[in-house]
Amino acid sequence: MSTRTRLAVDIGGTFTDLVLSVGDATTSSKLLTTPDAPARAVIEGARAILAEAGVAASSLDLVIHGTTLATNALIERKGARTALITTRGFRDSIEIAYEHRFQQYDLYMDRPAPLVSREWRLEVTERLAADGTVLLPLDESDIAGLVEILRQERIEAVAISFLHAYINPAHEEQARALLAAAMPDLSITISSEVCREIREYERTSTTVANAYVLPLMDRYIAAMRAGLTEMGATCPLLLMMSSGGVCTVETARRFPVRLVESGPAGGVILARRIAAMGGYDRALSFDMGGTTAKITLIDDFTPQQSRHFEVARAYRFAKGSGIPVRIPVIDMVEIGAGGGSIARVDELRRIVVGPDSAGSEPGPAGYGRGGEAATVTDADVILGRVDSRRFAGGKIRLEPRRSHNAIAASVATPLGIGVEEAARGISEIVDENMASAARVHAVENGKDTAERTLIAFGGAAPLHAVRLARKLGITRVVIPRDAGVGSALGFLHAPIAYEVVRTFLVRLDRLEADTIDKLFDGMREEAAAVVRLGAPSGDLVETRTAYMRYRGQGHEIAVPLPASGLDPAALRAAFDQTYGRLFGRIIPKLEVEAVTWTLSLSQPSEQAAQQAAPPAADPPEPGDHWRIVDSGSGETVDALVFERSRLAPGMQLSGPLAIVEAGTTTIIPSDFTARIAADGEIVIEGDAA
Secondary structure (H helix, E strand, O other): OOOOEEEEEEEOOOEEEEEEEEOOEEEEEEEEOOOOOHHHHHHHHHHHHHHHHOOOHHHOOEEEEEEOHHHHHHHHOOOOOEEEEEEOOOOOHHHHOOOOOOOOOOOOOOOOOOOOOHHHEEEEOOEEOOOOOEEEOOOHHHHHHHHHHHHHOOOOEEEEEOOOOOOOOHHHHHHHHHHHHHOOOOEEEEHHHHOOOOOHHHHHHHHHHHHHHHHHHHHHHHHHHHHHHHHOOOOOEEEEOOOOOEEEHHHHHHOHHHHOOHHHHHHHHHHHHHHHHHOOOEEEEEEEOOOOEEEEEEEOOEEOEEOOEEEOOOOOOOOOOOEEEOOOEEOOEEEOOOOOEEEEEOOOOOEEEEEEEOOOOOOOHHHOOOOOOOEHHHHHHHOOOOOOOOHHHHOOOOOHHHHHHHHHHHHHHHHOOOHHHHHHHHHHHHHHHHHHHHHHHHHHOOOOOOOOEEEEEOOOHHHHHHHHHHHHOOOEEEEOOOHHHHHHHHHOOOOEEEEEEEEEEEEHHHOOHHHHHHHHHHHHHHHHHHHHHHOOOOOOEEEEEEEEEEOOOOOOEEEEEOOOOOOHHHHHHHHHHHHHHHHOOOOOOOOEEEEEEEEEEEOOOOOOOOOOOOOOEOOOOOOEEEEEEOOOOOOEEEEEEEEHHHOOOOEEEEOOEEEEOOOOEEEEOOOEEEEEOOOOOEEEEEOOO
């Protein structure tokens, strides 16, 4: 991006992070999220960071924002009063879902309730065939009859999802026009705009989720814009999407479901940049904040992508237990393992950590804000890994006594062990939870974690990164500059981008190139209309993908496509290569079909150049000594403490040591060494075993 003065803001479950970039200089800040009014922390933080840097709000050229607000609204069921209008006879599809048990042996399994209760799922007469031809025209009197019901129930948002509307949107558009004429203030979402894909349940679920959060996000974005304007900032406001690109306010207001996981996506953008600068072609992005940990595979400097995501899982690790949304998303595994994750002893006398979190209110016991539960942060305090005087840049003064008492009451006393041993147990369990999630995620994608480079950021990640690396067979860990606000930093490197998807089922041996070309022409026109709102000029990068399968299979794989020459032979070769890489074999002579096609347009995003190793330099004198519990030996050792701001490229250090900065602390055990790379990253190396 060409702007020089930019502000990036990331709202997380516990902390709100801000990064101000003026030319090559950055200033960062971390403050507690205000869950009752998230915009308040943003505006307060923006005023403070601008004042600290001596920059006027009117000098801002761009504000880039990522938020968990849409995600939290879905998880906490705090969205709008939403109704669903669907084809007669199909209102229960959203509750029937996949018709399977995601926990087969749990007799007390709870299915997640649909976002729209049954009495607000309304039916109208209309029917399209699978090829989009009209079997029954839309009965306009049915729509007119629903208006009074919507008014009586004080419905704020409506999702319209008709059978086969992904092929022919005419009935949905007609129904929207009729409703909008009768109820101009009603928020209306149609499935053919939000998710123009096959699979009725997932398409309807995505449409409902978008409608459910749309009024809330619309008000929030308006409040954000008003707050920035009041400060004197009249620059453009862009929002981070889950795909790793940014979009305009207009797009975010229409499709807020695309903002789900926007914060973690920014962190992966940073990890991709760090991987390119270091030449780490096989990397693992590790983002651990106050509430959750996120892990992403990065190969050849490209994060793994997906078109399917689940929000608000009733069983956090069980696929199928959440609300499915089909949106472009960076493929990551997210678990309830953050600094605020609550530790307890279960009925089998085992230490259990998470997935519930103390959040920002009341926060871990050590915050001194009323929290009494023992958390991972409290364990880190007891283990000597955190400077209680400098936590979150000194904005929160931790109280070790409260951490000690909380761990004693919740874990140590029930198990009859010492507080330090209990804290070690908490730390070991949360590290193993993250390692297990990473292993499963890698195996599910036909990959491995060993011999990768772990790129760690977020307030809690540098505290746990080396121990996690050991468990995963990784020997190199990289901690970026300003790692504590890594996701916000990533926002600054995200391009304006948009992806369009269409379902068009065709066997490769019956493929007509002209038909596919026309399909992509229409998709390109739609994507360009969105991207040009934020990037009115300049070249755009186009990426095409087909989701293909062997005929008879129930699921597809993503196959990258060339920009031209979509002949059957080239498509089959691309499919065979991708399928073979994922599953280790192909099935000769079996017919292949393409189901869904995607086209992404984005601003050009140059890959960061690999940095040359800097010349060796002597480290400064340490500033202090800490007594910490070494994650390698488990013994209490004397660790040297260095200020990160005093470490220059080329310096080399040997553990045990702690490197402190405003947003986090990096812990390096006794059998690892650290060196400072050309751009200031901490590169930690040692044995995995």
